Structure formats: structure tokens, C-alpha cells
Amino acid sequence: MHELLKENPGEKMLLLGNEAIARGAIEAGLALATAYPGTPSSEVALAFYQIHQETDLYFEYSVNEKVALEVAAGAAVSGLRSMVTMKHVGVNVAADALMTLAYTGVNGGMVILTADDPSLFSSQNEQDNRYYAKLSGLPMLEPSTPQEAKEMTAAAFDISEALSLPVLLRTTTRINHSRGIVTLGAIRPRKTHGSFTKDPSSYVTVPAVSRNLHIKLLKKHDQAKAMADRSPFNVLIGQGKKGIVTNGVSFGYVQDALKDLRAEAQFTVLKLGFGHPLPEGLVRRFLEQVDQVLVVEELEPYYEEQIRSLAQSMGRFVPIKGKGVGKFDRLFEYDPARVRKTIADFFGLPYSGRQPVDLSDLPPVPARPPNLCPGCPHRATFYAVRKVAGDEAIYPTDIGCYTLGMLPPLSMADFLICMGSSIGTAAGFSKATGRPIIAFIGDSTFFHAGIPGLVNAVHNNHKLILIILDNETTAMTGHQPHPGVDMSLLGRPNTRISIEEVVRGAGVKQVKVVTPRKVKETMAAVKEALAHDGVSVIISREICPLYARRVAPGPKKRPFYVNENRCKNHRACVNLFACPAFYLDGEQVRINENLCIGCAVCAQVCPENAILPKK
Amino acid sequence: METYRIVFVGVGGQGNLLSSRVLGEAAMMAGLPVNVSEVHGMAQRGGVVESAVVLGGALSPIVSDGEADVLIGFEPSETLRAMGKCSPETTVITNIIPLIPFTVAVGKGTYPDIKKSLELIRSKVKRLIALNADALAEQAGSGQAVNIVMLGALAQSGAVPITSEYYKEALKKILNPKLWEINLKAFDLGYKAAEQV
Numbered sequence: 001m002h003e004l005l006k007e008n009p010g011e012k013m014l015l016l017g018n019e020a021i022a023r024g025a026i027e028a029g030l031a032l033a034t035a036y037p038g039t040p041s042s043e044v045a046l047a048f049y050q051i052h053q054e055t056d057l058y059f060e061y062s063v064n065e066k067v068a069l070e071v072a073a074g075a076a077v078s079g080l081r082s083m084v085t086m087k088h089v090g091v092n093v094a095a096d097a098l099m100t101l102a103y104t105g106v107n108g109g110m111v112i113l114t115a116d117d118p119s120l121f122s123s124q125n126e127q128d129n130r131y132y133a134k135l136s137g138l139p140m141l142e143p144s145t146p147q148e149a150k151e152m153t154a155a156a157f158d159i160s161e162a163l164s165l166p167v168l169l170r171t172t173t174r175i176n177h178s179r180g181i182v183t184l185g186a187i188r189p190r191k192t193h194g195s196f197t198k199d200p201s202s203y204v205t206v207p208a209v210s211r212n213l214h215i216k217l218l219k220k221h222d223q224a225k226a227m228a229d230r231s232p233f234n235v236l237i238g239q240g241k242k243g244i245v246t247n248g249v250s251f252g253y254v255q256d257a258l259k260d261l262r263a264e265a266q267f268t269v270l271k272l273g274f275g276h277p278l279p280e281g282l283v284r285r286f287l288e289q290v291d292q293v294l295v296v297e298e299l300e301p302y303y304e305e306q307i308r309s310l311a312q313s314m315g316r317f318v319p320i321k322g323k324g325v326g327k328f329d330r331l332f333e334y335d336p337a338r339v340r341k342t343i344a345d346f347f348g349l350p351y352s353g354r355q356p357v358d359l360s361d362l363p364p365v366p367a368r369p370p371n372l373c374p375g376c377p378h379r380a381t382f383y384a385v386r387k388v389a390g391d392e393a394i395y396p397t398d399i400g401c402y403t404l405g406m407l408p409p410l411s412m413a414d415f416l417i418c419m420g421s422s423i424g425t426a427a428g429f430s431k432a433t434g435r436p437i438i439a440f441i442g443d444s445t446f447f448h449a450g451i452p453g454l455v456n457a458v459h460n461n462h463k464l465i466l467i468i469l470d471n472e473t474t475a476m477t478g479h480q481p482h483p484g485v486d487m488s489l490l491g492r493p494n495t496r497i498s499i500e501e502v503v504r505g506a507g508v509k510q511v512k513v514v515t516p517r518k519v520k521e522t523m524a525a526v527k528e529a530l531a532h533d534g535v536s537v538i539i540s541r542e543i544c545p546l547y548a549r550r551v552a553p554g555p556k557k558r559p560f561y562v563n564e565n566r567c568k569n570h571r572a573c574v575n576l577f578a579c580p581a582f583y584l585d586g587e588q589v590r591i592n593e594n595l596c597i598g599c600a601v602c603a604q605v606c607p608e609n610a611i612l613p614k615k
Numbered sequence: 616m617e618t619y620r621i622v623f624v625g626v627g628g629q630g631n632l633l634s635s636r637v638l639g640e641a642a643m644m645a646g647l648p649v650n651v652s653e654v655h656g657m658a659q660r661g662g663v664v665e666s667a668v669v670l671g672g673a674l675s676p677i678v679s680d681g682e683a684d685v686l687i688g689f690e691p692s693e694t695l696r697a698m699g700k701c702s703p704e705t706t707v708i709t710n711i712i713p714l715i716p717f718t719v720a721v722g723k724g725t726y727p728d729i730k731k732s733l734e735l736i737r738s739k740v741k742r743l744i745a746l747n748a749d750a751l752a753e754q755a756g757s758g759q760a761v762n763i764v765m766l767g768a769l770a771q772s773g774a775v776p777i778t779s780e781y782y783k784e785a786l787k788k789i790l791n792p793k794l795w796e797i798n799l800k801a802f803d804l805g806y807k808a809a810e811q812v
Contacts, residue, residue, distance in 0.1 A: 014639050014649070039655060121654065145650075145674065178676035179639050179651035252650075252674030256618075259673075337679030354702040356681030357739040363732060365696040366724035368626065368716040370662035574721045580661065583720035 022047035024153030038087030041115035065090035076110035078194030109157030133276035233273025243290030295322030375597035400442035420449025510536035557598025566610035625689030630762035640785035760801035767805025
């Protein structure tokens, strides 16, 4: 049995924030869950995926966040408890659906996880998704610990049903990826069959309907405000005159800081957990009780601005500060020392932290950037394309492991903004520059957001090459399935959708499927594509070796070695191909046979044919 | 209750997250409040992996510069890179066997002199425990067990108030029984090696 299914209320477990979120949903009787994976949200979906294999929970990895949200919305409108999980930028993809789902509302509880990533551990930006709560009018909860993540997730379903609105659960990486002690609660039985009553004047958002729905949403917003005021997730701690407002992981930093500074008695801390709509009654009481306020929140001055505005409207003129004080700014995540020091300085408290050791005489440490794995088929594709198209071509890229192709010597990434942007931007680069344009996109990303860009390129007759790097899985986030995956490898009915049929169906005439480990074949396909006028597509297909090892392990291939008699030290292997299995032993290139997976690509790179399989 | 802050650093694939989880479970079994923070995702593709364990009732799951009570490095250059976490009060436990970064392996960077680096570290912190964790892991039966060797050394150091029994219980709770023997042996070897440092 999955460990998150334990029927043992009161038991304590050391859970990852994301596991706690999944458990909270299970305790609340979650019936249907959907997701598109993305760090730092992915482990919630992983738990649901595992649990659905042994229970009647319905779960799917949807093609993208918008569809995931829509599937969950249909179920929630039909009365089921549903949840959809995604990373912060995924909400941008889902936003079109989100904004008007707030108008129709839902019947069964629906929770939307937005996992933000301050400091950009694994993301292209660090946008603050609390603004989506304001923009959409939906209630928002923000947990501070894994325990609270579980409780809030469960409570979010009740709040959702009380208001007939989806609820946003907003986390940050430090909540998703922290482990803490979580006390289990009882599991409510799951209701897996819903019903739908036709009511077009509530559900079909033509203008005449939506005008009324917007009025309804604002009324629900007022109700939500009253709920936030009464919510146990919003609390005043202490009675002191010095005021702090805080949320999420920063709450822990604040509590620790006040303890370390031995100053708890001087403070009133307003902890916001049900943060949208702002619990105005509680904030008013707080403002009346304190004579200065410091807002401790990561990223944007979201609460700071609202509270300053509320203070103005109630005629209470206490200093309210946040961003710009000491080391508090809008960049990156906070940390305990930064919060402790800033609180001490702002409120004039004596502070002596530990001094870090002197680092000035330590030798420099070489960088250790993440890298494409030994035997990664992406490296082989990049090598072949660069060999043919060099630096003259522009290489818009996309989101996945292959983004690591930006590192030298491959240097095969010139522009990237979001999922699917490779193809759309390729068209713009092509029109603007007239240079050869070769866009890269992964298989999962192609299905997620690449198809409209490809259809557009064909329709508008752009001249570009699209290379679909098909490693038959969603590798970067942990090998989740997608529509192009052979599901039979995962023990499921095979619903695989052929990428080449999709591409041909979109009207692309020039389509080639290559095996990247065959370097000459790949190079020939690139040459042919460059000569083609219009859109051409190369599907470079080879299963991710890490994934293959798990789902379809074959016999281990013989590792390769460098034959010293033949090697003339051109170093093409190291300087152009740069597989991490190479190393220098003095002046001699060698291959670490524990890392080599026997893909044989470097053997095709060597001009002296000096790289050979071990006997 | 006093707070204990432990930082683990290493390279993707060295089992960093497993060891911080074992320490977290051991703390829970010993009745200590605990928070663990982990780095997941892209950071793991052969890059640097850091995790932290905070024991004793603090709510923060991460450790600021200068505030680690213990720094555990699975790889010596990563220990060096993370020295900013240390103060003169810190206990440093490090493996001495390098994993050469690719840039250095192909002659495009310099790996620091390990012996000199260890002497420098020793001069700056409360205690340095440097051991050949790779050899001990091999001796236990698997080169993969470096992370558990390091936990054995942590238990011996006395830098956190958790006795060996709890680590062993936690190991058994998390690991497949097939792996118990090797890992329990790795733990004991790490413990003994730290005694002799």
C-alpha cells in the first residue's frame, strides 16, 4: 500500500511538503487529479500517479496545464473533488481557463496548486503568482510548513465548496521540497461519480451570461473576505507594539529570528495563510495594535502594498515598510540570517550573528554545472547539427534537458522564453534575419505547446527547420508519460500518438525521422532540410538512456576506450562532442568505463577511428 | 531546546537526499523536532546538490551562511565550495576522494590541492573529520554507500544529539531489506574511521 494511504490518524510521518499536499487531498476525499509536471510541483503528481494505480482515484498527466485545469474543472462542475497541480509558469498556460472558471465557479471542491520558485532553482523566471489570486478573484492559501500544507490542502476543498469557487494553493520551492513532521488525519471516503445539471445561463459564458457571473463572483469575493477574517490560517501572535506581517516559509524565519533575538514579547506577528482576499478585519485590528510594521514576504510587495492601502483608508498612519529595508528586496528567496538581521536593524534590536569563516585564502573551486548525461541522445543530435549548420544558423530552443545544450562546446541554444517558444520565435527570427533557423523542441514540450506554432509556421509559409528531440519521455521532471509515449512500457494500454503523423497532418511536406546515434544519417537529414524551402521537420528519436534503464533494460553495451596507438590527440571528442565520460590522463584522452554506456557516437566523431569498443 | 543545523553537500548521484532523509527520520525517532530541505530538479543533472537538516525546534528549513553546526561534504571540492556555511564553531566532515568536474577532467579548469585545502579548513573550524569514504563504502560492499559512511562519522562526532541506534533504525525504515547489511556496515565503518581521526 502507498504510504500516503495509511489509515492511522495521529501517526506522525516525515513528509516532503509535496507529499503532505497529496496526503491532504487524499484525506479530503480527492476523486480526480490532473497535472503537467514541473519543478517544484512534480512530486504531488507523482504521488497521485502512484495512488491511482491502487485505488479508484482518477489521475492523468494531461498534455499541458490548460487542459489539466479544464479536465479538473469539468469534474468539479459535476460535483467531484478535483485537484490540478503545476509550477508557477504553468499557471500562465492555464490562465485563460482559470480566469473564466472563476466566473462559472464549481460545485465539487477544486484546488489548484501553483508552485512558485523564488531564486529560480529550476525555472525561467521567478514570477509571484499571488497576483493570480487578485487577478482572478479566487481565494488563496499559503502554507508555512509541510504540516500546514496538508491541513490547508484539505481545508481548501471545504472553502472551495462553501464558495463554489476553485481555490489556489500557492507554495514556494522551500515548502514543496522541505520535509517536516506531519500528523496524519482521517481519510474521507471518495465520491467518484458526479452529475451535471444543464444550466447554460450559469455555465455558457457568452457576454450576457458573464455580466451576471461577474456580479456573482464579486459577491463570492465578499463572502471569501469574511471567511478569511475568521480563518484559523490567519492569526495574530503576541501583543507587542512592533508589528510584523509575514507569510509562507518566511513565517518560520520570523519566528526563529524573534526567538534568537529574545524579543518575542515586543512583537505582534500577523501570519497570513488565507491571504486572498485580504482578511481586512484582522489586519485592521493588527494595525490598531502596533506602531510600526515590517512586512516579511519573498518576491513582490504583495501584502505590503495592500496593507499600506488599507491603513490609508482607515486613517491609521503608522510606518509600513517591507521592500527596500535592509536586505529585503524583490529578488530571490529570503533566508534566516537575512530576516534576523533585517528585523534587528529595522526595530533597533541588539544583534550578534555568527561570523562566517574567512574565505579569502581558500583556493578557487571549479564550476560544476549540470550537464547532459553520458550517452544522452540530445548531445549526439546537437553535435551533428552543429557540424552541418555551424554558427551561421540561429538555434531557438525550448524547455527540457536539452536546454543544457546551451553550454559550450555544443552551444546549441540561442533563445528561450517559455514552453513551445522555439517554433514561434523561429518564425520571427527567420523573417527578420533571413538566416538559417533550426529550432529544437522536446517530445513532451511539442505536445504541450509546440503544435500551434508548427501549424502557424506551415500556414504562414515560414522558412525554418524544427528538430523534435524525441527521447520518448518527459525526462527532466522525472520521466513522466506524455501523448507520444509507448504506454505499454508502463504496463498500460498503448495510446501512443505518432509525432510524425501529427507533423504530416499539420501539412509539413519535408519530414525525416533519424536515429541520433547514427551521426552521418542525422547530418544528411540536416543538409537536406537546409536545402528545403518552407517548413521541414526532423524527428530525432532515441529513448532516454536513464528511462530505458528503468522501463526496458536491455543487455549492457560494451563501453568504449581510446586506442593510444591510433589516437593523434586531435581532441575532437573532448572539444566538440564533450561527453562527460571523457577525461585526460596526462595528455592522453581516456574514457571512464563506469560512465560510458556504449552509445558509440564518439567513435564516429574521432577522425582517426581511435575510439573502439572494449573487447 | 538547542538548535542544530547540518548542511550536506555533494554531487548529483552521491545520495545526498537519502542521507539527509535518514538523519531526519532518525531525529524523529529520537523525539527531536526536525525540518529538512532538499534540492530537486534540474540541479541534479551532475551538478551540485545541497540539503539541510535543522534539529531542535527552529521552523526554518534552511541554513544561512556562517550558521552550520555541521558541514558534511561527500566530495572535497564541494566541501570547500560550501565553506561559507561555516563559522569557527562548525564541525566539518568530509570525504577526501574527488569527483573531478568535467571541465577539469578535460583540462579546462584546476582542481584545488586537497591536502592543502584540508589543512586550511582544519585551521578555520572547530573540528575536521576527513576520511576516505569511497574506500570504506567499497569495504562495506558498495561504492554507492559513501553517503551512509558519512552518517556514521556524523554519529561519532557527537555534533548532534542522536545516537547510532536511531540512524540504524531509520536506515532500516527507508531502505529495502536487501540493502541493510551493506549500509549498516558502511555506517559502522564511518563511525570507526571518525574515532581514529
